Amino acid sequence: MESVYGLRGIPSAGLNELDAKVLFKTTLQKFRGRFVTIPYDVLLHMLGNSFEYYLSNGRAILRGVLDMMDAVKHHRFESRLRFNQLNDVLEQRVLTDELKSIGIREWYPQKQDVGRPIFFEKLRNGQFLLQSYQVLLGSFLIVLGSLAARRQSEIIDLDPTSCLEPRINPYLESSADTLYCLQYSARKTGSRTKHFILSIGITLPLAKMLWDMMEFRRECEARELVTSKARLLLSIDHRKVLPCKLEVHAYNSVLDTVCDFFQSPTVVIDEIEKRYYLRQHQLRRISVLIFYHSSGGNIEAARHLLGHADLEQVYIYLTENVPGALLESVKAEVITDCIYSGDEGLEGFEWLKQRIMEKYDSKDFTARTLGEIEKSYEPLAKRGLKNMSVSFSDVVNQENCFDEVWGLIKTHKIDLTPEFFVVGTDDGMPETRFSLIIKIMDL
Incomplete structure (x- = not known):
């Protein structure tokens, strides 16, 4: 040492x-649960507005920003760049009727106005070209983050030449039936220095938006505004009027801007009204939850969408924000169904079954209708050994069983959890599987 x-x-x-x-x-x-799962209405509000804004203004704003960066690069300023000089360049060399129709009049807001009511009024009127680009980029990130469900780092690191497969212009009429995929470097795969390249299917409108971003990035390189090493998505330095790498802080900042622009729904916390400011992790989670439940609870499909190698992490991902009472009741239903179906493959099954039978002074129980019970009693009734009148009070019904199981779960005496294990498949590859077990706590 x-x-x-x-x-x-x-x-x-x-x-x-x-x-x-x-x-x-x-x-x-x-800590787990550090991100609140956003309500569905918040997602739909942001997703719908983002699509509409991009389709209406996307290509015009991208052309305007390119022309502005190029104009500033070749303009000879008498002194160092100042606010009014940039607005002069914008008005004289960049501002088109199309940009004016969006509302654009200035390059960016004055520092003393940022955060004040006048700033948000001008922002929502589309008065600033820079902030309009941020709203556009934020809209793209809302759509991509929701529909593709990628990690923030995977989106930041998208390759400008190979992120869209096949590399065919989706605006062409011949591309209407083409199936497009987003190709990305998957985190938590491979090694620290080299990740697996994976792909996931995307819609045609999203493919068009991605193509626009690729064209914007290609044009930036052609005009020598960026080098060939630059990633797909670019932030803009408001003073130098040059593209730069989209870092995590800038990524979150454009999401804040788009939430302010579309006035995302608010919630009252401690008697204070607060706006939902979205983060990529929230968009990723809610889209996976929607996909998981719409696919009938296919955890393997959810794992593929998430890009997780570990099935246990997928389980945590899907359940960490489920309300405790709801998750407990689902577990109780699963256990009760196993008991009444006679599924003895559930570890801990016999102990729980025996406990419930002892409480109700029974030797066994199974799911039967009253008609089935009366029919089984018929031989005894003919011999006068049993009355043929049978009611629910004579049997342990399924509702009682559910209540007993749920009570044990709520008091943390038992729990239903998946146990994950790795097996070798026929082709020699490891595969993660799981079995459900009833965990019995100290009583």
């Missing part, structure tokens, strides 16, 4: 005292 670190000025005594517990305490932890 001393020979490696001591010579470099690092005291080895301090390093010897480090262990996992110490590092864990000093590390900023991210």
Whole structure:
């Protein structure tokens, strides 16, 4: 230790005292459930407005921003760039009737106006070209983030030449029936330095939006505004009027701008009205939840959409924001159905069944109609050993069983959880599977 670190000025005594517990305490932890799942009406409001805005204004704004960056690059300013000079360039060399019809009059707002009511009024009137580009980019991210359900880092890192497959212009009439895919570098796959390249199907309108962004990026490189190493999505430096890499902060900032522009729904918290400001993780989760439930609860399909290799992580992803009472009742229903169907493959089944039978002083129970029960009693009734009148009070009905199971779950005496394990398939590849088990806590 001393020979490696001591010579470099690092005291080895301090390093010897480090262990996992110490590092864990000093590390900023991210807790599950730190993102609230957005309500469906919030998603629909933002998704519908984003589509409409992009289709109405997208290509005009992209052309305007390209012309503005190119005009500033070749304009000879008498002094360093100032607010009024940029507005002069915009008015003289960039502003078209199409841009004027959107409402654009200035390049960006004055610093003292940002955050004030006058700023939001001008923003929603489409007065600033830079903010209109941010709204456009935010609209694209809302649509892409919702429909493709990718991680934020996967979207930031989209390749400008290969993100759309096949690489055919979707605006062509011959492309109307073409099936397009989004190709991306999947996080949490491969190694730290090289990820697997995966693809996921996308709609034709989304393919057109993606094509527009690819054309915008290609034109930026052709005008020598960016290098060949630049990613697909670009932020714009408002002072230099040059494209730059879309970092996480800028990504979240354009989402904030588009939420302000479309006035996303609000919620009252502690008697204070607050707006929903969306994040990509929320868009990704709600789209996967909608897909999962519409597919009949196909967890493998959800895993493929999420791009997760670990099935256990998919389970956590789908359930971490389900209300506790709802999740408990679903677990109780699954256990009750297994008991009445005689499915003994559920681990812990016999212990629970025995407990319920002891409570109701029964030797066994199964799901039968009253008619079936009366028919089984018929031989005894003919011999006068049993009355043929049978009611629900004479049997342990399924509702009682459900209540008993739910009570045990709510008091944390039992729980139903998946147990994940890896098996080898016929082709020699590992595959994650799971079985449900009843966990019995200390009683």
